[in-house]
Amino acid sequence: MTRIDSTTAPTSATDAVTVHAAGVAEGSWWRDAVIYQVYPRSFADANGDGVGDLPGITAHLDHLVELGVDALWLSPFYRSPQKDAGYDVADYRDVDPLFGTLDDFDVLLEAAHARGVRVVVDLVPNHTSDQHVWFQAALAADEGSPERGRYLFREGRGTGGEExxxxxxxxxxxxxxxxxxxxxxxxxxxxxxxFDSSQPDLDWSNPEVRSEFEDVLRFWLDRGVDGFRVDVAHGMVKADGLPDWDGHVAMVDGADGTDGTDGTDAVNGSGNSGPMFDQDGVHEIYRAWRRILDSYDGDRAMVAEAWVEPLSRLARYVRADEMHQAFNFSFLVAGWDAARLRGVVEASFRANDAVGAPTTWVLSNHDVVRHASRLGLAEPEHRPNGLFASDPQPDAELGLRRARAASLLMLGLPGSSYVYQGEELGLPDHTSLDDAVRQDPAFFRTGGAEAGRDGCRIPMPWEADAPAYGFSPDGAAWLPQPASYAAHAADVERATPGSTFDLYRTALRVRKAEHLGTGDLTWLGVFAHDPHVVALRNRDVVVLANLGGAAVTLPAGAEILVASGELTQDAGATAVPSDTTVWYRA
Known part of the structure; x- marks a missing residue:
């Protein structure tokens, strides 16, 4: 057992160093917000068709209020043929009947605002559905026509253009x-x-495309939305000439790198690189969008989904006249390794502080294996695109224990955080889905080589003893739920002291009361010698995550604010066991 007390001196003058200074406690909401991602088809089904909808979300808004989040982000609910679960948009100004109506959206927005919850909607600007009126017009038009100029049509290579x-x-x-x-x-x-053949890429060098999306922004801002999550924000602009590229692009695979700009040995995102991503021209688009958002009252915001490395490159998306936030996927992919996590955290603040932007932390979303399963794998840094029943299975108990610890570490960091629906219940992925029920196009386009993302998109369990665990009034569900979801149902979690829901609820309450989201970060030198501990001070709260095998003893008199797991006692001292995070005041 590692014995530490409050009088132990740092091992060197540089061990205790502030890497991020505190901000204003009451500033722009997006700087320290905790935002809850709702995946509409899997959140709650009000009409009994087995697919979640907008009225279902409205009916469960009090769950978000009780949890203590500041905003919700709605994944796409627009009119769509649903070839890619709504990320193939046919009409950006209407609600798909699968999810309800525009009136239903207005009711949801009003109900959320009445509860003090902001609403961020998804925007999918890299591509449309092939059923969009623009693409249908392009197919009907001649080659070289203005209609085709909205997309990236090209002649093929070879004698007859067959390549x-x-x-x-x-x-x-x-x-x-x-x-x-x-x-x-x-x-x-x-x-x-x-992406899929049903999702043709737009040509963002075309002024008509730019004008159309500026009008789409205004349409939703006029309805009162508080911001936009921008899908594939590092895409849209392609390199001139569309040159060949021999690299590999994937949803979650990719090479981890180091930030060559500062020498820090840290994961800096999986990085979809190549001539189709992270081109300098995207920044001109976001500067124009920022001017539109700034013209509205209410501090509207944008967050970038940009798998970009190194972190210094990602920070360009959140310069003062562009986006407000960018997901820190470097943190998501760091696995369960203290040195890597410390490296990511420090490099993130270095890059974002240089442009005056908050760091936006995330551990799970609708595109990756949930961290309650990912961190239970034999190699927790491994990021498969879904799991088959035939794959090595996560250790559910270990995964949940680590997930709780990782979440408490994330929520203790300055900046904003995103919570994916169900992680507050400790939901794992469904790792034994029958192939016959899979719907992710990645499964079909890879010929079944990749399981795809269905496992992290399973409908929410609301009531342990109800059909479909309360997701739908008659037990219908667009994807089957595993039996393990009964123990994680919201009604069970709410009523159980120490449950994952209780952990999140307590952490968010303390985070807000202590202004941790706008706090500072100083590494604690007393733990600098321990390679398995991440320990920092945020304002006057210590956040300590023990990723090692031996317990870590807290200073005498430490006031425990929240812990991800049960703490132990050793000779009258409080100790933090393996895979546990604690917030305390000392």
Whole structure:
């Protein structure tokens, strides 16, 4: 057991160092907000068709209020053929009947605002659905027409144009190009789709495209939304000439790197690099959007989904005249390693503080294996695109223990944080789905080589003893729920002291009372010699995560504010066991 007391001196003059200074306790809401992601089709079904909807979300808003979040982010609910769960948008100004109506959205927005909860909506600007009126017009128009100029149509290579225009691969597997057929039945041009063939990429060098999305922003801002999460924010602009590229693009795979700008050995995102991502031209788009948001009252905000490395490159998205937040995927992919986590945290503050932006922490979302399962893998830094029943299975108990510790560490850091629906219940992925029920296009485009993201999108359990665990009034669910969800149902968690819901609720209450989101960060030198501990001071609260095998003893008289697991006693002293995080005042 590691014995530490409050009189122990740092091992060197540099061990206790402030890496981030405190901000104003009552500043812009997005600087320290905890934002809850709602995946509409899996949150709550009000009409009994087995798919979550907007009225279902409205009915459960008090769950978010009790939890203590500041805002909710709605994944796409727009009119769509649902080839990619709504990320294939056919109409950006309407609600898909699957989820309700525009009136239902207005009711949800009003109800959320009445409860003090802001609403952020998803925006999908890299591509549309192939059922969008623009793309249908493009298919009907001649080659070289203005209608085709809104997308990336190109002639094929080879004598008869039978080869794709370049060698790019889709993120969902297979070529990133699909060939069209002319009205006379002969092969025509190819169109680019970095995702599914039903999601053609827009050409953002076209002024008409830019004007259209500026109008879409205004449409939703006029309705009263508080901001936008921008899908594939590092995409949209492609390198001139669309050159060949031999790299690999994937949803969650990729090489981890180091931030060569500062020498810190830290994970800096999986980084979808290449000529289709992180081109300098995207920043001009976001500066124009920022001017629109700034013209509205109410401190509207944008968050970038940008898998970009190094962190110094990601920070360019959150300069003062661009986005307000950018997801810190470097933190998400750091696994369960104290040195890597410390490196990511320090490098993140260094990069974001340089541009005056908050750091935006995240551990799970609708695109990755939930961290309650991911951290239970034999290699917790491994990030598969879903899990099959035939794969090595996560250790559920270990995964949940680590997930609780990781979440408490994240919520103790200055900045903003995102919580994916169900993580406050400790939900794991469904890792034994039958292939017959899978719906993610990644599963089909890879010929079943990748399980895809269905496992992290399972409908929420609200009531342990109800059909479909209360997700739907008649027990219907668009994806089956595992039996393990009964123990995680919201009614069980709410009534159980020490449950994961209780942990999140307590942590968010303390976080707000202590202004940790706008706090400072100083590494504690007394723990600098321990390679398995992440220990920091945020204002006057110490956040300590023990990732090692031996327990860590707290200073005498430490006032425990919240702990992710049960603490132990040793000779009258309080100790933090393995895979546990504690907040205390000393």
């Amino acid at each position: 794709p225009p370049n060698n790019w691969q889709s993120i969902f597997g297979g070529p990133a190009w699909t060939r069209t057929t002319r009205a006379d039945g002969t092969p025509g041009q190819w169109y680019l789709h970095l």
